[in-house]
Amino acid sequence: MPSYVLRRLxxxxxxxxxxxxxxxxxxxxxxxxxxxxxxxxxxxxxxxLFREQLGLSGPLPLQYLDYLLALARGDLGQSxxxxxxxxxxxxxxxxxxxILTGAAMAFAVVAExxxxxxxxxxxxxxxxxxxxxxxxxxxxxxxxxxxxxFIRLFAVEWRLxxxxxxGTPAHLVLPTLALGWYSAAGLMRxxxxxxxxxxxxxxxxxxxxxxLPEHVVLVKHALRNVxxxxxTFAASQFGILLGGAVSVEAVFAVPGFGSLIVEAISQLDYPxxxxxxxxxxxxxxxxxLGVDLIYAALDPRIRYGR
Amino acid sequence: xxxxxxxxxxxxxxxxxxxxxxxxxxxxxxxGAVATLVLIAGAALLAxxxxxxxxxxxxxxxxxxxxxxxxxxxxxxxxxxxxxxxxHGGRMSLLIALCVVTLAGIGGTLAGLVxxxxxxxxxxxxxxxxxxxxxxxxxxxxxxxxxVLGPSTVNIILVITLANWARFARVIRAEAISLRHRDFVLLxxxxxxxxxxxVLTHILPNVKPTLLVLLTLDxxxxxxxxxxxxxxxxxxxxxxxxxxxxxxEGRAYLERAWWTSLLPGAALLATVLAANILADGFGRRGAGxxxxx
Numbered sequence: 001m002p003s004y005v006l007r008r009l010x011x012x013x014x015x016x017x018x019x020x021x022x023x024x025x026x027x028x029x030x031x032x033x034x035x036x037x038x039x040x041x042x043x044x045x046x047x048x049l050f051r052e053q054l055g056l057s058g059p060l061p062l063q064y065l066d067y068l069l070a071l072a073r074g075d076l077g078q079s080x081x082x083x084x085x086x087x088x089x090x091x092x093x094x095x096x097x098x099i100l101t102g103a104a105m106a107f108a109v110v111a112e113x114x115x116x117x118x119x120x121x122x123x124x125x126x127x128x129x130x131x132x133x134x135x136x137x138x139x140x141x142x143x144x145x146x147x148x149x150f151i152r153l154f155a156v157e158w159r160l161x162x163x164x165x166x167g168t169p170a171h172l173v174l175p176t177l178a179l180g181w182y183s184a185a186g187l188m189r190x191x192x193x194x195x196x197x198x199x200x201x202x203x204x205x206x207x208x209x210x211x212l213p214e215h216v217v218l219v220k221h222a223l224r225n226v227x228x229x230x231x232t233f234a235a236s237q238f239g240i241l242l243g244g245a246v247s248v249e250a251v252f253a254v255p256g257f258g259s260l261i262v263e264a265i266s267q268l269d270y271p272x273x274x275x276x277x278x279x280x281x282x283x284x285x286x287x288x289l290g291v292d293l294i295y296a297a298l299d300p301r302i303r304y305g306r
Numbered sequence: 307x308x309x310x311x312x313x314x315x316x317x318x319x320x321x322x323x324x325x326x327x328x329x330x331x332x333x334x335x336x337x338g339a340v341a342t343l344v345l346i347a348g349a350a351l352l353a354x355x356x357x358x359x360x361x362x363x364x365x366x367x368x369x370x371x372x373x374x375x376x377x378x379x380x381x382x383x384x385x386x387x388x389x390x391x392x393x394h395g396g397r398m399s400l401l402i403a404l405c406v407v408t409l410a411g412i413g414g415t416l417a418g419l420v421x422x423x424x425x426x427x428x429x430x431x432x433x434x435x436x437x438x439x440x441x442x443x444x445x446x447x448x449x450x451x452x453x454v455l456g457p458s459t460v461n462i463i464l465v466i467t468l469a470n471w472a473r474f475a476r477v478i479r480a481e482a483i484s485l486r487h488r489d490f491v492l493l494x495x496x497x498x499x500x501x502x503x504x505v506l507t508h509i510l511p512n513v514k515p516t517l518l519v520l521l522t523l524d525x526x527x528x529x530x531x532x533x534x535x536x537x538x539x540x541x542x543x544x545x546x547x548x549x550x551x552x553x554x555e556g557r558a559y560l561e562r563a564w565w566t567s568l569l570p571g572a573a574l575l576a577t578v579l580a581a582n583i584l585a586d587g588f589g590r591r592g593a594g595x596x597x598x599x
Contacts, residue, residue: 011434011437014434015434015437015438015441016441018434018438019438019441019442022438023450026450026451026454026455027454124328129331136579136582136583137575137579139526139578139582140526140575140576140578140579140582141530141571141574141575141578142530142533142534142537142574144534144537144553145533145553145568145571145574145575148553148557148560148567148568148571149568149571151560152560152561152564152568156560156561239440239442239443240443242443242446243443243444243445243446244445246445246446246449246534246538247445247534247537247538250537250538251557258446261446261449261450262449262538262539262540265449265450265453265454265540266453266539266540273450273453273454276446277442277446277450280442280443280446281441281442284441284442285441
């Protein structure tokens with residue numbers, strides 16, 4: 001097991017390395033921040049000083065080497081806009097996004113797993129049809145569209161919750177629904193498909209033949225075997241949720257990670273963009289590794305490492 | 307044979323009515339999806355001829371008018387006809403989706419076929435590249451790249467392609483691996499066919515059903531991704547209409563004039579929903595399951 005973890009972390013490091021190289025090259029090749037950031041009346045000497053301060057002088061490979069060495073120390077440069085280290089700026093904005101994605105995931109699980117169970121128990125029934133329609137709609141439009149639809153309905157029309165902002169649980173309701181609906185569909189489909197398969201298996205027939213009541217068969221025998229893939233699937237939704245959170249945060253003015261990326265891009269704050277990419281790649285790698293380890297811990301049939 | 311089959315079917319009357327009802331519902335859904343897509347694609351293709359007004363014609367005297375017989379979808383904050391803008395915006399969204407699906411489909415499929423059939427170093431390289439694409443959510447990857455490169459239509463197409471090819475590569479690779487040891491492939495190799503010939507004439511035709519499903523599913527994902535970029539101001543640039551920018555511009559008028567943002571969104575939803583239903587139907591048919599589309 002430890003060798004498996006090391007190997008995965010090694011592969012993750014390579015991914016991170018290539019990703020930083022791509023972003024680094026893109027940012028450097030496309031524009032000179034000294035021209036973009038300084039006013040047009042700045043002299044060439046001003047620009048040179050500016051580049052020197054930001055580590056933008058010297059040949060590209062050397063700059064990249066400096067960047068990597070700093071990265072290894074956990075230093076991702078200074079934000080151009082905020083007088084603070086880029087990593088600090090990014091980490092500060094990560095909290096609201098994690099709360100939002102966590103809440104959306106919880107909503108998806110709470111709403112969709114029971115729906116998946118209902119549809120698997122009576123395929124083709126009314127619950128099944130309704131659940132499938134619900135999922136098809138959720139996947140048919142980006143979360144920001146549902147955000148606006150919900151604002152119009154729940155905040156403008158019926159005045160149940162605030163239109164936008166961040167801070168109280170009431171503010172979290174609409175963004176959670178909008179974001180969770182989008183990712184819920186996959187969860188419901190997976191529950192339904194797995195449970196249908198399990199319900200058709202021999203040991204369920206056996207349990208029924210023993211004369212066990214149907215709810216015992218369902219809860220004690222079938223659902224346990226469906227829970228496992230659900231755990232891993234829910235965790236793997238993190239990337240989709242984080243991506244969806246970008247536009248949802250923009251709509252609801254949530255001071256999160258996604259809206260930070262949009263701001264940093266439009267303000268040419270490249271150190272923050274780079275830091276955001278590094279942080280999300282690291283998160284992604286760690287979460288995927290965590291998912292695989294949880295899977296192995298829960299299912300004794302799975303053993304990693306050759 | 308046919309008579310046996312007919313007898314076998316009629317011999318189970320208890321199951322038949324319900325199943326055929328569901329079958330019918332699915333058929334109606336599928337045909338409805340096809341009709342919706344034909345309608346939207348047709349309107350997009352013929353936009354200059356079918357749009358009732360010039361999509362960029364400003365008429366401040368008629369700003370934010372509710373939907374009526376004159377303006378079916380109402381007018382926006384500059385008095386522009388929302389329906390005409392939805393039609394022209396759809397033209398852009400569908401054009402981009404088509405370009406990306408073609409590029410990502412061809413690139414990803416070829417990469418997957420070669421990786422799966424050849425294995426070894428090629429496989430390692432392709433899968434590592436796919437992993438890098440997967441390491442960032444597509445929205446964030448596309449945002450960062452468009453942000454750096456600039457939001458021109460060509461850049462948007464390139465960036466969305468780069469954020470979408472890996473799904474094709476992964477799925478097609480898995481299929482190619484399962485096909486490469488089949489008898490007909492071995493026979494082709496024994497008869498001296500080149501690797502390219504085997505991949506293109508023996509393996510590719512066998513992954514077609516999967517590819518069809520992936521392509522139709524991808525249309526929806528791409529439309530959503532492009533709309534997200536446009537919504538965040540890093541996609542199609544105003545005054546050119548696109549569903550994403552229209553939703554973004556209408557956001558400020560959500561209380562007074564919901565139609566400026568929600569009707570373009572509804573058009574987007576109808577398109578993606580239809581594409582997904584189509585993909586579902588193709589998947590059922592490909593799987594050969596009961597109640598095929």
